[in-house]
Amino acid sequence: MSLQTQIDMTKLPQHIAIIMDGNGRWAKQHNKPRVFGHQNGVKAVRQVTEGAAELGVKHLTLYAFSQENWKRPKFEVNTLMKLFVKTVEKELDTLNNNSIKLNAIGDLENLPKDTYKALLRGMESTQDNNRMTLHLALNYSSRWEIMNATKRIAREYKEGLLTEDQINDELMSQYLTTSGIPDPELMIRSSGEHRISNYLLWQLSYSELYFTDVLWPDFSKEDLYAAIISYQNRERRFGMTGDQLIKS
Numbered sequence: 723m724s725l726q727t728q729i730d731m732t733k734l735p736q737h738i739a740i741i742m743d744g745n746g747r748w749a750k751q752h753n754k755p756r757v758f759g760h761q762n763g764v765k766a767v768r769q770v771t772e773g774a775a776e777l778g779v780k781h782l783t784l785y786a787f788s789q790e791n792w793k794r795p796k797f798e799v800n801t802l803m804k805l806f807v808k809t810v811e812k813e814l815d816t817l818n819n820n821s822i823k824l825n826a827i828g829d830l831e832n833l834p835k836d837t838y839k840a841l842l843r844g845m846e847s848t849q850d851n852n853r854m855t856l857h858l859a860l861n862y863s864s865r866w867e868i869m870n871a872t873k874r875i876a877r878e879y880k881e882g883l884l885t886e887d888q889i890n891d892e893l894m895s896q897y898l899t900t901s902g903i904p905d906p907e908l909m910i911r912s913s914g915e916h917r918i919s920n921y922l923l924w925q926l927s928y929s930e931l932y933f934t935d936v937l938w939p940d941f942s943k944e945d946l947y948a949a950i951i952s953y954q955n956r957e958r959r960f961g962m963t964g965d966q967l968i969k970s
């Protein structure tokens with residue numbers, strides 16, 4: 723029986739963030755080049771997007787390309803960039819038919835022109851959809867994001883637009899690329915690696931972390947359900963004691 727039946731729909735995370743890892747190892751296991759893993763990773767992207775939307779999750783963020791990923795072989799980087807364009811274009815109708823809005827976070831303007839343009843087209847064409855937002859983290863780095871927010875705050879403070887008292891948690895969140903998006907309650911990483919890898923460092927402060935050995939191209943809706951069930955069985959204390967939580 724599907725694990726879906728065990729999900730408590732009253733305790734669904736609003737925002738799930740995922741580090742899609744293991745494409746290269748999956749390809750190696752199949753005696754294929756690394757890019758074959760990325761191509762098959764798209765199937766898993768489809769599965770989790772569909773699975774999350776069906777459940778009623780409001781935000782799904784996928785780490786598709788980090789600023790560190792530019793260090794990979796040129797062929798792999800070029801193939802990934804083309805794959806992003808192709809996938810966005812190919813999936814647009816499905817996104818619209820399912821009322822899924824596409825968003826991208828990261829240093830988008832420094833992506834190859836074709837990739838940037840495809841993303842803009844995708845975001846524009848889906849902007850009125852409201853069932854779920856799929857955020858793609860592309861050319862993303864959390865340190866870059868926090869640094870940019872800090873620079874903007876410093877500038878506005880210097881210009882007298884902000885006072886020191888106004889600089890708090892909430893303001894900082896508003897200056898990040900995820901402004902207006904609730905923090906993820908759950909972060910999933912596939913492929914058995916236990917790292918955050920410069921991903922949403924501010925936003926994941928109180929998130930539950932879930933690690934699975936499944937390699938990304940094999941990640942299915944059932945794996946998503948397993949992660950949600952694990953999240954629902956945890957006690958989120960936000961610095962309080964368990965007793966305090968029971969009373970509140």
Ligand code: FPP
Binds near residue numbers: 743761
């Ligand atoms: C990490 O696996 C994966 C990536 C850096 C790229 C993720 C891209 C996709 C899943 C393709 C499609 C995505 C979208 C949003 C259209 P890895 O290459 O680091 O695997 P390894 O650790 O086994 O080498």
